Amino acid sequence: MLSNKKKYFIQVALMLVVFFLVLSSLVFKLVVEMRSESIRKEAEQIEKQKMKTQFLSNIEQQYQQMQKLYQAKEYEKVINIIKVFNQYEQSDYKELATIKKEIRLFYLKKKLDFIPKIHLNEYIQLSKDIEIEEDNSTQVFIRTPRYGQYFYPSDFPILLEGVALSVTGDFSEDIVWTSSIDGNLGKGKQLAVRLSIGEHRITALGTNGMTTGTMETRVYIERDPVFIKQQPKN
Numbered sequence: 001m002l003s004n005k006k007k008y009f010i011q012v013a014l015m016l017v018v019f020f021l022v023l024s025s026l027v028f029k030l031v032v033e034m035r036s037e038s039i040r041k042e043a044e045q046i047e048k049q050k051m052k053t054q055f056l057s058n059i060e061q062q063y064q065q066m067q068k069l070y071q072a073k074e075y076e077k078v079i080n081i082i083k084v085f086n087q088y089e090q091s092d093y094k095e096l097a098t099i100k101k102e103i104r105l106f107y108l109k110k111k112l113d114f115i116p117k118i119h120l121n122e123y124i125q126l127s128k129d130i131e132i133e134e135d136n137s138t139q140v141f142i143r144t145p146r147y148g149q150y151f152y153p154s155d156f157p158i159l160l161e162g163v164a165l166s167v168t169g170d171f172s173e174d175i176v177w178t179s180s181i182d183g184n185l186g187k188g189k190q191l192a193v194r195l196s197i198g199e200h201r202i203t204a205l206g207t208n209g210m211t212t213g214t215m216e217t218r219v220y221i222e223r224d225p226v227f228i229k230q231q232p233k234n
Contacts, residue, residue, distance in 0.1 A: 052088050063094060075103050079225075138166045138213035140175065140206040147217045152224045157192035160185065164206025164213065176205045195221050 055062065066081040082100060085091055143161040145151075151158055164171040172189040179185055180201035185193050198221060205214045 055084065055088050056090075059090065059093065063096075066099070070099055070103075078103060136167065136208065136210050138164055138171065138206050138208045138211045140164045140204050140213040140215045142202070142204050142215045142217045145202070145217060145219050148220075150220045150222060151195075152222055153194075153197075154224050156194045158195060158219070160191040160193055160202065160204075162189065162204040162206070162215070164204075164208075166208035166211070168208050171206050171208050174206060178203045178205070195219070197221050197223060 062081060062084070066078055069075075069077045069081070078099070082091075082096065085093055085096060091097070141163050143163065144159055160177050162172065162175050162177075164175050174187065175189060176187050177185040177191055177193075179195060180203075181196050181198050182200070185191060185202075200219050200221065201216055202219060203214055203216045205212060207213070
């Protein structure tokens with residue numbers, strides 16, 4: 001009969017054999033998977049290069065098709081074609097940059113919610129007509145941005161402009177600007193600001209030292225569309 005010591009060594013040897021067999025199997029599997037992944041990536045790269053070559057060989061036809069869609073105001077289809085030009089590093093092909101800019105302006109104008117402009121001279125004259133001399137209130141108006149206006153980060157900086165009027169004078173330089181998202185924006189009649197992505201309630205607060213007045217506007221900051229993200233701002 002085998003001694004306990006020999007039995008122990010045999011058991012250890014068997015465990016080591018099993019361990020190395022399992023380890024070898026895992027290593028072999030890993031090598032096969034890595035090789036398969038490498039082959040797959042190589043095949044994808046070849047296919048991408050093939051598609052790029054085909055695109056470049058027909059780039060003028062693609063451009064002419066895009067021009068027709070652009071003239072027909074089929075902007076969504078134009079954007080899809082522009083994405084392909086960008087994908088194959090042809091974003092500066094002919095008048096592509098101009099077309100991108102025009103489409104971008106179209107969508108911006110579509111989203112704008114215009115409100116009537118404030119006529120400050122008429123306001124001041126009206127104040128005189130109703131004998132506002134006995135009123136020490138502060139009136140605040142936001143000239144820009146317009147209520148409901150949309151911006152992209154590529155539009156930055158955004159101009160904030162307001163006036164704060166009272167019968168005792170013009171206190172516009174003391175206007176304090178705040179955002180519902182970014183908090184305090186600064187102080188002054190005009191500010192150039194960069195805002196976070198989202199819906200902002202912009203508040204202008206002015207005071208004549210005795211009374212305060214406020215006005216609020218709302219603007220929306222959206223991420224730049226992919227196809228114009230890299231375009232320089234004119």
